[in-house]
Amino acid sequence: MNLLPAVAVLVFTLASVACVTQVLRLPFSQGLRPRARTHRNVLRRPNALKIPVRSPGPLPDPPPTPTPKDVKLVNFNNKFYYGPITIGTPGQEFNVAFGTDTPSTWIPTVHSPPENLAHHHCRRYDNTSSSTYRANGQEFSLVHTLGLVNGYLSRDSVTIGDITAKNQIFGEAVLLPDGLQDDILTDGIIGLGKRDYTENDHLTVFDNMVSQGLLPDSVFSFYLNRFDTADPESVLTLGGTNPSYYTGKFTFADIVAPHRWQFRMDGVQVSELYGIFSPRPFQAVVDSGTSMIVGPMEITDHLNENLGGKPLPGWPKMYEFDCDVVGTLPDVEFVVNGETLSVSSKDYILKLQGEGQTHCYSAILGRNMHDEEAPVWILGTPFMRAYYTQFDAGNNRVGFAKAKHTKLELELFG
Numbered sequence: 001m002n003l004l005p006a007v008a009v010l011v012f013t014l015a016s017v018a019c020v021t022q023v024l025r026l027p028f029s030q031g032l033r034p035r036a037r038t039h040r041n042v043l044r045r046p047n048a049l050k051i052p053v054r055s056p057g058p059l060p061d062p063p064p065t066p067t068p069k070d071v072k073l074v075n076f077n078n079k080f081y082y083g084p085i086t087i088g089t090p091g092q093e094f095n096v097a098f099g100t101d102t103p104s105t106w107i108p109t110v111h112s113p114p115e116n117l118a119h120h121h122c123r124r125y126d127n128t129s130s131s132t133y134r135a136n137g138q139e140f141s142l143v144h145t146l147g148l149v150n151g152y153l154s155r156d157s158v159t160i161g162d163i164t165a166k167n168q169i170f171g172e173a174v175l176l177p178d179g180l181q182d183d184i185l186t187d188g189i190i191g192l193g194k195r196d197y198t199e200n201d202h203l204t205v206f207d208n209m210v211s212q213g214l215l216p217d218s219v220f221s222f223y224l225n226r227f228d229t230a231d232p233e234s235v236l237t238l239g240g241t242n243p244s245y246y247t248g249k250f251t252f253a254d255i256v257a258p259h260r261w262q263f264r265m266d267g268v269q270v271s272e273l274y275g276i277f278s279p280r281p282f283q284a285v286v287d288s289g290t291s292m293i294v295g296p297m298e299i300t301d302h303l304n305e306n307l308g309g310k311p312l313p314g315w316p317k318m319y320e321f322d323c324d325v326v327g328t329l330p331d332v333e334f335v336v337n338g339e340t341l342s343v344s345s346k347d348y349i350l351k352l353q354g355e356g357q358t359h360c361y362s363a364i365l366g367r368n369m370h371d372e373e374a375p376v377w378i379l380g381t382p383f384m385r386a387y388y389t390q391f392d393a394g395n396n397r398v399g400f401a402k403a404k405h406t407k408l409e410l411e412l413f414g
């Protein structure tokens with residue numbers, strides 16, 4: 001296998017892994033049952049206790065108190081994370097990636113032409129076998145890194161964990177770009193990005209869950225594990241944070257854009273090396289759907305070169321490292337709200353196996369993106385592996401706390 005294309009695909013690739021016939025069946029976490037539900041079960045048990053009841057009828061069910069819900073995700077080679085969802089009634093199963101920088105949710109449809117890749121996904125949405133399907137029909141088209149995804153919108157129930165957003169607008173993808181073919185593990189994407197509702201009134205799955213009263217808090221959080229380590233799983237928590245997966249306090253940053261989880265970042269530095277690389281302010285976006293940390297070329301080149309990386313021939317802006325020294329590389333620090341968030345080489349170096357050899361590449365990649373305010377960084381999964389991230393829509397902020405990786409892993413890595 002040629003490694004280089006694999007590296008290229010690492011960048012911004014969300015979709016697809018070869019059609020696994022079985023959808024993931026991960027046990028959803030136990031022990032988080034709402035108390036109210038237990039109460040209801042007792043009330044419902046027929047003739048449980050023959051206590052004379054004075055009220056004229058049975059007590060009405062109290063509304064169940066929602067609690068945060070953990071959804072386990074799978075880490076594919078540190079390249080992307082995906083998990084199971086269902087759409088429709090009865091539920092049709094899909095594996096999807098969870099992207100925090102897109103508000104759109106889509107999966108392939110049975111109504112795709114045989115000559116297109118969408119037709120060859122083994123899991124495709126079939127509206128005719130769902131009792132909760134509602135037509136919409138409006139066309140959609142969105143830009144994926146590898147090309148355009150085209151189709152039309154429909155409404156149906158979308159279930160993540162056991163939380164069901166009813167009447168969810170989503171895309172039935174009729175046409176998928178051919179580039180997705182190489183690598184088909186996921187069927188589509190759940191968009192956990194922010195939607196600018198001045199432009200579009202379709203609620204995201206998460207916003208629907210909030211507005212339908214299904215979550216205790218309008219927050220969701222990610223714990224992303226490291227591939228090939230003792231970390232047993234990755235977890236998306238809907239409706240709150242899960243303290244089993246982080247340590248210490250959160251550093252918060254206010255969101256500054258209506259349509260992205262975007263905040264001000266005060267600088268990027270390597271204290272151990274040459275001090276401040278970039279004392280100027282940036283904008284930054286956290287994205288669970290990007291497998292790299294992407295920043296202005298001038299800065300990422302400088303950073304990678306000073307860390308000892310060699311530019312990869314034919315792949316500008318990508319750097320290779322000697323695998324023997326990556327353990328000794330200093331932390332790269334992202335300065336947010338006066339706090340220094342350090343990412344170690346365990347997370348900013350990607351190890352890839354190929355032709356009996358291990359290659360080490362920098363996950364810090366150059367690509368110039370500019371906002372009205374400042375250059376923009378995308379803090380993708382290498383950053384999120386280091387920092388448990390909460391997306392707090394209620395307070396319009398994101399929060400970062402050190403991810404708690406397993407003890408066993410600490411021993412393995414020393």
Ligand SMILES: *[C@@H]1O[C@H](CO)[C@@H](O)[C@H](O)[C@H]1NC(C)=O
Nearest residue numbers: 111126127128133135137152
């Ligand atoms: C299912 O979708 C197709 C294509 O959009 C549409 O023609 C058909 O009417 C839908 N079926 C039902 C039962 O609504």
